[in-house]
Amino acid sequence: MMKDDNQFDDVLRRAAQDYNRPPTVVPREEMWAAIEAAQAKRASRPLHIVAPGPHRPMPRYVWLGAAAAAVLLVATGVGIGRWSSAPVAAPVSVEKSRAVAANGSGAESAVPSVEQSAGIDASGSHASGSKSTGSANPGGKQRPTDGGQRVAVNGQRVTGTGHRASGTGHRALGTGRQAPDRGAFGTPRQEVPYQVATIRHLANAEALLTAFRTDSRDAKMDAQLAKWARDLLSNTRLLLDSPAADDPQRARLLGDLELVLAQIVQLSPGAATQDRELIEGSIQSGHVMTRLRSAIPAGPTRGL
């Protein structure tokens, strides 16, 4: 029986050689090409990005630590800033003064005013402080140019005299420094606020003159332009007496601007065309618009 089984197994084994007999030629190249393609496809497959898990609120101690770090950072920054900034002997305060305009409109402006300090050396070479612009006085009223307080067109007092003396004075005070402390643009730090105020003022003046040249045909507009010009005129005079006018070129521009603004202020509603042409002539002859645009740095000036 066992012998028979072995014999039959041999028969089955021989017969089984035909079971699913593979072809004699193995398709090697086709399969290899498919393997390479699959590998290339797998290599170029993008990485699986795991979605972030559910949001877990940070523990309280993390918030406290972050807050403490933020406070420390701010305090360190403030400390470094104070330590590195120049000590100023004489207080040159740039404050938002309420400049009373020539007609007493009470418009608030941010023009820097310098308080006359008793501690400033009166022997300073610029004790007189105010600067003569040589411009016309549209109101026909005298503008004092001597030291002391200055009277505006309508006779009201305006602070801001003597700051040239103070500016020079506190520069000369014994801070131990030969060169004045300079800001980011190589400008003495004390003058930076004046420069900022001047640029903003010039930008406003440019806007006014542009509006005047385009919209001055309407009597209602004339009144509004006159009011606007009045505010700018007072600021112009303040700037003329400030360190902002140290630059001769800018001082001349402010002077010419003062003339034009004064003419606009005096322009009565419904004025004759001749009066308007006179103002236009002042603008053109002095190239005021061109000089204004040159003096205003590129970029937005509103945020200054």
Next chain:
Amino acid sequence: MTALRVTAESRGRVDERQLIARVISGDPRAQRELYECHVDRVYRLAYRLAGEEELARDFTQLTFIRAFERIAEFRHDSSLATWLHAIGVSIALNGLRSVKKSRVRDVPLEEASGLGTTSRSAEPDLKARLSAAIGSLSEKYRTVFLMHDVEGFTHDEIGAVLGIPVGTSKTRLFQGRAKLREALADFREEWVS
């Protein structure tokens, strides 16, 4: 003679290690070399198990793709051929289960036993019924039978490829043969005599 065989075997082992190292380092020529060394036998076994050209190709391709992906995990506990065949058999059996391509081989043994005739001249009938009987074997018997009696694997190799002890491989072969003898019993007298 034995010393020479051992030397050749050890040299082959060294070459195989070097080849594997080159494949791991990303050398495409080493991949091709490994493929050429083993593709014929892997393909033959896949074809034996699948019985269809397309399935055999798919299973062989998948075997090498997976092997190249995982070759860094190869620990040299067995030969590379054994490792490759283990992957190939696993892929083929899983593939056959999923695609249900064994419909011809799923003919029950009773049905297969009724197909035959007693005529000695009906050798094609024997082969057809044998095919049906092998196909009707359960997967574990059929795999061992095909690997041992058809493709010539040793029990050691079968045990390594299937992950079963050598004794289990022998038992499955014995039981598989017994089932086939039983299914083709009506041919027995004729062919043994």
